[in-house]
Amino acid sequence: MTTVTTDPLVGRLVDGRYEVVSRIARGGMATVYLANDRRLDRRVAVKIMHPHLAEGTSGADFVARFRREARAAARLTHPGLVAVYDQGLDGDTSYLTMEYVAGSNLRRVLLTEGTLPLGQALDLLADMLDALAAAHRAGLVHRDVKPENVLIDTDGRVKLTDFGLARAVNEVTSTTTGTLLGTVAYLSPELISTGTCDARSDVYSLGVLAYEMLLGTVPHVGSAPIQVAFQHVNNDVPAPSQSAPWIPAEIDDLVCALTARDPADRPVDAGAALSLVRRARAGLSPADLGRRATPPAADGRVIATAGTASGSDGLVPTASLTALSAQDREAAGLTEPLSVGHLTPPTTRPGPAPRPRPVPARRRRGTRAVVWTLVVLAVLAAGGGGAAWWFTSGPGAFTTVPPDLTGVPQAEAESDLEAIELGHSVEGRYDDDVPAGEVVATVPAAGEAVRKDGDVRLVVSQGVRMLTVPGDLVGSTQVVATTALEGADIVVAEPRATADDAVPAGEVMAVSDGDGESLEAGAEIPHDTAVVLTVSSGPAPVVVPQVTGSEKGDAVAALEDEGLVVDVTEEHSEDVAAGRVISQDPGQGTDAHRTDPVTIVISLGPPLVEVPDTYGQNVRSAEKALKDAGFEVEVRHPQGISPLNIVYAQDPPGGDDETAPKGSTIVINVF
Template sequence: MATVTTDPLVGRLVDGRYEVVSRIARGGMATVYLAVDRRLEREVALKVMHAHLAEGASGADFVSRFRREARAAARLTHPGLVAVYDQGLDGDTSYLTMEYVAGTNLRRTMLTERTLPLGRTLDVLEDVLDALAAAHRAGLVHRDIKPENVLLDTDGRLKVTDFGLARAVNEVTATTTGTILGTVAYLSPELIATGACDARTDVYAVGILAYEMLLGTVPHTGTTPIQVAFQHVNNDVPPPSDVAPWIPPEVDDLLCALAARDPDDRPADAGAALALVRSVRAALDPADLERRVDPPAGGAPEAAAVAQGAGPADDEHRSTAATASLATLSLQDREAAGLTEPLAVGHVVAPTTRPGPPPPPAPPPSSRRRARGRVVAWSLVVLLLLAGAGGGAAWWFSSGPGAYTEVPGGLVEASRTEATTVLDDAGLRHTIEERYDDAVPEGAVVVTDPASGEPVRKDGSVLLVVSKGVRMLTVPTGLVGATEDEATAALEGADLTVGDPVPQSHDEIPSGQVMAVTDAEGNAVEEGATVRHDLPIVLTVSSGPAPVVVPQVTGSEKAAAVQALEDQGLVAAVTEEYSESVGTGLVIRQDPEQGSDAHRTDTVNVVVSLGPPLVEVPNTYSMNVKAAEKALTDAGFRVEVRHPQGISPLNIVYSQDPAGGDGRTAPKGSTVVINVF
């Protein structure tokens, strides 16, 4: 009857936040689960470290390094890198949450297709190196590049994963047991021989990966890890054209440069390697890019399986990589392989030859024979003691405590020259890496790896990270007059920090257009000037004319009304019309009305009174006074009757003022005087 193994973590809520849904894979250092982040309601990949890594004297050191490396990996942002979201400790469980990438990995693709076309091989190289270049610029080395750590999502996009874990595990185990962890098929010669590594170590692994994609097998194979290690240290990677003569010499040169045994013969980092790959691609015949090497005949040989880390899958058959530990290699094996530094010795290795069993009992010997037997026995004891002492001394000085010393103190913030002098005096080699730092002056040491006080092999190397000072960037030109979106994009493209924009009203500059560029304190920043990378650049952006409230001008005199509107930044549009109720020169009405919201430069329509309308004056000459009054009143005038010559019974109009007839006009409502006799 089959036994079903239930993972106790499935269904559990880790750290009160991550609900474990299922197990994805199990490797030599961690188990990966599909989980749901309840807080952000998204799927994540939850990587849980194996408990034994946090046990023992080095457990706390591992947890500390693991957290540090996780924080460093979390700072990496690149579409080709699996994002690290969080890390933490839930009880005894150290975990890491990462972007969940649905799909497969490069190993499964290669197992299916066996070999890849030349063009596709170069595509994968460009994507992997582009992602690694971002890490190398940030001072991080992957240390475990292999097909299992190159993921392909459902859209075919590549993402590199597992930054930081290999470094954290390797640093702890290497300093306590002398063990180097990694997939032996991709380990660089210097990592095998001395444990030292830098960005060129990743470049070497990418070269081996390229060889495997192109030819269907790794260049160095063997039945045991030591055989593979021996070939890495002592044999150059053969040109791919040895297997497929059609492969162009440019590709031979590329792979041999990436996987050169001497680190100095390789590109300095992934960025340089990427440039080399692109230049080689540009020089190739497009027809060659479509060709592929015939897969090796039959199945993968056992030796190749050992070299590639292939082994039995885990209990769910989901293991994506087997990690080869070189901790069990004896000194004799190391010397036979030509490795000058022990890869891993966690204990005193006993001599490989031991005395055989004592001979069967013989008849009682004579005293001379007994004496000879005692001499032989003591000789064997002495030989065994000498062999044990020699082996112990060899272990002590090659991999034991005698092989290590402490990194000197006082290196951080010392000048580059001072730090290298201290290391030279201590008999330690050093490598230099430069990077910008906002706090440490240019030319001073920012950090060392290993840190001061930590163990390092006496023939090992200490990495000095030297400050290049504050990173200075150039402010782009053409910002003033551009739109806010255009200026923001230009600043972000120059890696500058953009602060919150400051809106400012302006009567003439359109809304959304940049008026000025300043720093966070409001000081003007000239375009083309050099500023600190972390200096926030603030854009002063026009918000258009300022808002105003329309004042009351109805009933005001024309000049006063126009002035009141102009004082608010408004434009008065004056028209005139007759009015019987509003006096001449006064505002009859306005639009918009009083209290309305408007903006400076908006127009307010103002209607000014011309006074009463003009109407035709009737001619009342020779009319009876009553008839004359009625005619004038009907025309809209007031009538004043005068008798300059005294009252007469005739009551006939003989003159009027203003005169009437012939189209003569006067304001409606005005007074017409008629003289009567």
């Protein structure tokens, strides 16, 4: 990876946190640097917007687009998408920080390899679609899928980056700034012609990328971006087998489906396209997957990719399409200025009228006519005999496909065909009924005609298609687990909800098949097996029972029997006997869930108050003092009634911080 050490930002500390180490790449909107995050002590990629883009009347639009990249990408979480960590403003410098991916990108791989083996191309395409499907599920389109934005780390993992052109789908209507955003070689027809796009536009771009990985060139090329744009709108992407005849029909069908000019004919999003890729790959033999096309020889053609229109981003401004000379516009097949939403069909300039061919003079000599007549008769006679031989005994003769080729092992069917000197080819196909290795069908079918020097295609069973249960399902959310299973082409049945006091609601507790058999991560299951997720519904619902007035022990037991967590507090009460429940919260009949807390207040009985000391007081004064303090008074005359009526004893005694329950009885002895 080339770095530039003379960049003035190298060595600078951005926003007091990111120490710029070196420059990684420079694009039309921003420059990307390798930096150290001093706060978290990790390497990051810092993307800094070019200062001049923030100037002038259009500067706000560029700043908004740059910041939109951070917001769009930060919403996405997927191992195949480059993570965005932070966004900020350092003075006049807008920046964002992203995950640093050490490795290369798909453009460098294609420049080095030229073409990729079919199996590797399909694997890369599947990884890209899997990552892009996460964006589409979040309602985002990328709008700039190209080899430069497909990173491949040192472990071979694929990561999509640069959602700088992405915008929420419900915001995407048309290009209002007069600029088409995206790299022209990969733009979808609708984005070029109308400025509108959705998830299917990304699917088209990946279809072009698949074509390029297989054949080493994009399907539409030209010496100027306008020529490439015109071809996207008016010409179908050719089948790859036109350039490499060995490419199977399944791949032709796949590429043509992804790059259909009408968006309605494409898969609705990356997830649907991923299913097509997996289905196409499943039907290919290992020999086909290992083959690769010969890289195209240099022919002087200019492919309009990155950097052909406006800077290294490869963007195609409308102005660059309209500001063409009349000669250039006519050479590109345009008779009207090109604007967003308008591509004019090509017109053909009339050339000079063709010269009439000279009519040869008649040969009038009769002898020559006789000679030619005899020659023609001889040729016809010989031809008739040759034709008879060709269609009866020669290569043009036909035979019939033997009837006993299906249901037998592949080797036996091949031997039967060799015995009657018929060639054969083999196509693998999953089959739920025919054992692996046996012939499912033949093309042509049994009893149908086939040339004696022809081939019979043997469709050989690969057995029941088995799928692998993904890992890390238990403990994930239902949404994450369902997405992982569907991504593996596994049918997901209705989830089974189970209440659990410990597992949060929505978390997967177990994975099983329809018969209730547990499925471990990595287990192989038939393709038609429906997987059942046992999902926690959280603690079970309960109704809070009535415990007010109950003894403390009985109340706690009743609440805990319902799975509720009891919180006990105590307070004095003049009305509720000690040890009984004064109140509860929530009250009787309230809807709750197991493990919910319920607070009960236990009575400590009446409050303790200080007992007045009435010793030596007149009985009336003593009674009043005690009653004012909240006590009942019992007067006794152990020594008989005396006219003095003086208190000489008290139980319990008063004074010295002596206390007794409010409302209790104080006995005073009087003489």
